[in-house]
Amino acid sequence: MGNMNKRVLVVGGGIAGLTAAWELSKFNINVILVEKTCFLGGHAIQFCCKATDECLTCGACSAEEMLQNVVNEPGIQVHLATEIKQITKNDGYSVSLKQSALPDDQNAKGIIKAFSKNNSPLYVITDKNACSNIPEGAVEFNELGFEGNIDVDAIILASGFKTFDAGEKGTYGYGKFKNIVTGLDLERIKRENGFIVRPSDNKEPQKIAFIQCVGSRDENLGNLWCSQVCCPYALRMARGIKFRNPDADITIFYMDIQNAGKNAFHFYDKCKEEFNFIRNIPVDLYPMEGDKLRTRYLNDEDGSAVEDVFDMVALSVGITPGSDNKILSETLGIDLDIDGFFACTDKLNRTSTLKDGIFIAGTVQGPKSIPASMAHASQAAGEVLKHLGVSG
Ligand code: SF4
Ligand code: SF4
Incomplete structure (x- = not known):
């Protein structure tokens, strides 16, 4: 006492x-x-x-x-x-x-x-x-x-910590286009609805992209560190979306996948079966009809330019001081x-x-x-x- x-x-x-x-x-x-x-x-x-x-x-x-x-x-x-x-x-x-x-x-x-x-x-x-x-x-x-x-x-x-302000990466149009959200926004959307919906129409997205390392590992910003959590958080979120809707088409744009936690390798293997992993980070997003988003990236196998359109894009924003x-x-x-x-x-x-x-x-x-x-x-x-x- x-x-x-x-x-x-x-x-x-x-x-x-x-x-x-x-x-x-x-x-x-x-x-x-x-x-x-x-x-x-x-x-x-x-x-x-x-x-x-x-x-x-x-x-x-x-x-x-x-x-x-x-x-x-x-x-x-x-x-x-x-x-x-x-x-x-x-x-x-x-x-x-x-x-x-x-x-x-x-x-x-x-x-x-x-x-x-x-x-x-x-x-x-x-x-x-x-x-x-x-x-x-x-x-x-x-x-x-x-x-x-x-x-x-x-x-x-x-x-x-402070989450990276996605608005600083102006070419993504966060804050301008409704269906570009951050990882933290996704957490809040799921917490509120029980599943993921598009902010523009409250409908479940069918084709979703996750862009990793937004605000981390970025020399231009001077943020050289890996935020450690955004890969596991994004992959878990993506698995939740796929579990609810097995037809959902999910693409992960990444540099490296930082894995963490129990059964990490088994978990990652499952992710590789379920999602398209593209080792390239798109630099910009453009609005399309129906509040969709278009992006361009380089094919990681032959370097050719590819265009793709998504219903919703999640920016995996990092941890900053x-x-x-x-x-x-x-x-x-x-x-x-x-x-x-x-x-x-x-x-x-x-x-x-x-x-x-x-x-x-x-x-x-x-x-x-x-x-x-x-x-x-x-x-x-x-x-x-x-x-x-x-x-x-
Ligand atoms: S997205 Fe993955 S690799 Fe990139 S900073 Fe976050 S944890 Fe690290
Ligand atoms: S630790 Fe498991 S039960 Fe707890 S919130 Fe995460 S997934 Fe749900």
């Missing part, structure tokens, strides 16, 4: 932050979890189940489970719409917290809804005047944030690596930083899948317990 005197700040309420908070709470550590947005769950809570006739081990259900664990755990104090303003070293750290600003894209309709029914609150009002119908239990944005100072014994930074990484690095006094993710200082402990008592967890350190983020966050929690002298 003595551990209750120990306090740990977890920054970020995505899958890594939730996991770290939950793991620490099991040891009666008093956890303060701050999340900059209005809801817990981060990107992972927006993902759908990809099961076919078997579980495809995507990890999306773990996010839901972890969210439930955290919101029902009295030992974890959650502050939404809150971020770090300043930290000062004392025996541990004195941290000044402030209410975060509402992201521009969340102010559109005067009210925003959480992705999961397990979120509390479920609705946040951003502009009362723009809301004609306010649901029960909705909370105003200004009531959410926390301002004040707290003293903590350690900090875990788990502020996550969080938009606050620079400012967080200055506030916390810990370094970023050459790509802009947080650098770990010890290869054997990839949660370590230059600052005593500050640890990193999840994609803030580099691209990771949901299960890998959870494993990294559990390791960070373990390192915090060691740091606090609590036997784990």
Whole structure:
């Protein structure tokens, strides 16, 4: 019970932050979890189940489970719409917290809804005047944030990543043509409908292309890293589409297939039987009648130019460093690596930083899948317990 005197700040309420908070709470550590947005769950809570006739081990259900664990755990104090303003070293750290600003894209309709029914609150009002119908239990944005100072014994930074903005690859026409979506859009579409539909007409697409490595492994953008997750996510999504509609015609444009997870080789063999794999990345997409998309690419066998038309195109956007990484690095006094993710200082402990008592967890350190983020966050929690002298 003595551990209750120990306090740990977890920054970020995505899958890594939730996991770290939950793991620490099991040891009666008093956890303060701050999340900059209005809801817990981060990107992972927006993902759908990809099961076919078997579980495809995507990890999306773990996010839901972890969210439930955290919101029902009295030992974890959650502050939404809150971020770090300043930290000062004392025996541990004195941290000044402030209410975060509402992201521009969340102010559109005067009210925003959480992705999961397990979120509390479920609705946040951003502009009362723009809301004609306010649901029960909705909370105003200004009531959410926390301002004040707290003293903590350690900090875990788990502020996550930013998905690559597909609009930066202007030749694909993302945002201009309705049936060009990102991998994250696909997750949300499936989560909402139970299957994939075209945004233009809500009908199931018959001919679909996935374009891999959008915003990753791209010298022109300076994003040289492999985002690791977009191949397995796209292939699982494609298998789900094919399972529902065996006649669906699916093409994967790729450079290399990054495979991960259990039974990866067996899984990839199945994919090769079911999809057309083209080792070439098309550079542009053009709109066609019926909201279809036309593209050109080079045949990977003889180099000849080929044209093809799809009902829907999914851009497998990569993982990029969080938009606050620079400012967080200055506030916390810990370094970023050459790509802009947080650098770990010890290869054997990839949660370590230059600052005593500050640890990193999840994609803030580099691209990771949901299960890998959870494993990294559990390791960070373990390192915090060691740091606090609590036997784990
Ligand atoms: S791991 Fe993924 S595919 Fe398996 S049950 Fe969970 S959400 Fe569905
Ligand atoms: S995981 Fe696949 S799509 Fe993503 S960057 Fe790596 S190779 Fe490209």
